[in-house]
Amino acid sequence: MIRLLFLVGLLLVVLASPAAAHDVKAGADLRLAQTIAGAELTLVIKATTRVPGPLRVEVVGFPSAPALDLRLRSVADGRVVQGTVAPGRPAELRAEETGSHELTVSAGGETAVIPFRVLVDRGSGWEFLIYGGLFVAGLLLVGGLLTGAFNRRGRSAFVVTAVAAAGLTVAALIVILDPWLPAGSPDGAEPRPTDSVLSRPYVQRVVTTVPARPAVGEEFVARVELFDGSTGRPVDDLTIHHEAMAHLVVTSEDGRYFRHVHPLRTAPGRLEVRLRADRPGRYLTYVELERTDSGGQLLTGAFTVTGPAKSTGSSDPAIKDATEGAATVTPAVPQARRVVTVEVTTSGTPRPWLGMAGHLIVRDADGDFLGHVHEMGAPGSRLRFTFSFPTPGRYFAWAQYATDRGITTVPFTVEVPR
Template sequence: MAGAALAAPDPQYVQLRVERTGPHELKLSAGDETAVIPFRVLVEREPAGEFLVYGGLLAAAVLLVGGLLTGATARPGKAMALAAGAAAGVTVAAMVIVFEPLLPAPPPDGAVPTPPPSAAQGRPYAQARVETVPARPEAGEEFTLRVDLIDGSTGRPVDDLTAHHEALAHVVVTSRDGRYFRHVHPLRTRSGRLEVRLSAGRPGRYRAHAELEREESGGQLLTADFTVGGNANTSEKAGAGREAGVTATPRLQPAAPVAGRPATVELNTPAGVRPWLGMTGHLLTREQDGDFFGHVHEMGAPGARVRFTFSFPEPGRYLAWIQYATADRIVTVPFTVNVTAPGTR
C-alpha cells in the first residue's frame, strides 16, 4: 500500500488502510533517503463484562418464562426454583454493571505483549556498533553515520526505541576542538539500525554521542569515535561558530562554576522563539579532554531569554552550545566554560 504527500510548511496527511492489528512498518522516502518507522494498529476489545451482563439477562428471561409456565401447570416448587435462578441472573448482571468500571480495561488487540514478571525491572541497555560508510570518509564529502543496536541478553536487534523529545534518538557529533558541531536525528532504516548523513570539512578525530530510550527502560548515552581523512575543505563552515546576527553572550552565575555545584546559564533571545523538540532551549556540554557529555533543557515557555541550571561534574574546560529555534532556523551559540575545583579561589 502506498501514498504520497508533498512537502509544505503545514502538516500534510495521507490516509492508509490496514487490514489487521499488531506491528506494522511505514516506509517514508524523500529523494534518495528512506526511513522505516514501526507502528502498531490497536483495536479496543469488547469488555468481558458485556458478555456476563447480556448472558445474565438472557438466562434470567429464559428462567422467568420457564417459571411462569411451570407455575401455570400447578408445579409451585419447580416454579420457585426457576424464579430464583432468574433472580440470580439479574443479580449477576447488576453486579457486573456496578463493578465493571472499577476493573482495569483489557489490553487492545495488537498491543505489545506484557513482559513477564522477571522483566519487570526493565530491559537491559542496548549495545551499539557505530561505523561510517565509507569506513574512512574524506573531508568535504558526504558520509553515513550508522548505529546498529543489539540487545546483549538476546543478541537480536533492538527495535523497541521509544520517542523522547520528539525523536527516536538524538545524535551530537563534535570535533576534538569543538569547532565542528552537529545535533541531528537519525532515521531508522531497518530493525535495530539508525543512520544519518553528515559531512565534515576538516580531517581529524570526531566523537558521536547518541541519546536514546528503550521501552520499559531508562535513557541511555552511547559514545563512539570515528576519523575523517583527506585535506581540509576551507569552503565548508565548521558548524559551531557564532551565527550571523547573534550578538548575545551566555551569562554564568557564578562566573566561575564550581565542580559538583549548580550553576545557572542564561542567554537573551530574540522575539519569535518557538519550541524545538518539545523544549524552548537546549544546553549541550562536553568535557574538552574527557568523555563527559551533558544535555539539559529550558523548561519554561518561550520568552526574552533561555535559562538552564547545570552541575559540571569535574573541574576543567568544557565546550558548550545553546540551541533554540526561531520561525525559520535553529540558532546555535557556542561558548566555553572553565570549571574550578571546590575550595579554589
C-alpha cells in the same frame, strides 16, 4: 425522597462525562524527529479513533524542509498505501486494521523505515458497567418517580427506586474506584509478557562511517548499529524518547564542530545520518536512546575525518544551523557540583522542539562526559537552564532552540576552576 434520589441520579449521569479517566495511550499522536535530505523535521502520525479509517501524517519543519514520500505497509497483510507530505500539506493515508505497521519515508535519496502500531481505544468492561448501570438507574428512577406520583400505595415505586439506587451505587463506586481498576489495553497493542522484563540487557553499539575514512568537505554516512548485550541480535525495540528514536550528537575533538541530529532507521538495529565535516581529526559521537522497558542510555563512539582543513564558512550546508547569540553563565566562575544558571537570549520566537523549549548540551574537553538538560518552561525570549558541572575543567556547551526559521545553536565554553 424519590425526588431527591432522582436528582442525585440525574447529577451522577451528568457528572460522569465520558471517561476522561480511561485515557489509554491510544489517543496520543506519534511525534518523531528525523534528519533527512539535509533537513531537521518532525514527522507526526496523528492518533486514530477508528480503524478502518484515515491515518493522517503531518510534518512540522522549517522553510527548507523537503516533501517526503510516504509508504504505509500493514505488517499483518502486506497492504500498502502511498502518499506525500510536506509542512502545511498533510497526507491522508488509510489504516485498514490495528496493530503493526511500517511507515517508509523517503526524500533526497534517503529512506527511513519507521515501525509503529496503530492503536484504537476499545474501552474497558468497567466503562460498559458504568454507563450500563447509569442508564438502567436513570430509566428506573424516572419510572419510580412516575409510579410514585400516580400510585398511592407506593410499594412498587419503592422496589423500582431501590433497584435504581443499587444501580447508581455500583456505577458511582466504579467511577470512584476507576483509577485503581485495570485498564483495557487498546486494540492493536503489543501483547505484553506477564513476567517482568524490566531489565533488558544494555544495548551495545558499533559506530562506523561510510566511507570508512571520510574526507573533509565530503558527505558521508554516520552509522550506528545497535545490538543486544546478551544475545548479539539487532536491537529494534527503541522507544520514542524526547520525540526521537535516537539523538545523535557529533562533535570534533576540539569542540568547534557540533551536530545534534536524529538518524534514520534504515534496517533493524541500524541508524544512519548524512553528515559533512570541515576539519580533519577525530570526531566523538554520543547516542542517547531508550530501550523498551529499560530506561535511557548514552552510547559513545568515534570516527576520523581525513584531508586538509577547508574554511568553507558554514561547516555543513546540509544542516541549516544558525550559530548566533550568547549565553550568560551565573555565577560567572562556576564551581564543580554547584548549580549554575545558563541564560540565553533568543532571536525570533522559540517554538517547542523535541518536546521542550530549549536544549543545553555540555561536553568536557576530552570528551569523556556529555550532559544534556532542558529548559522546562514555556518558550519565551529568554531560555534558562540549570546545570552542574561534574568536575573542574574546560567545557564546551551548546544551547539550542527552534524558531520558524530553523534551529539556532548558541556555542560557548565554560572554565570550571579547581
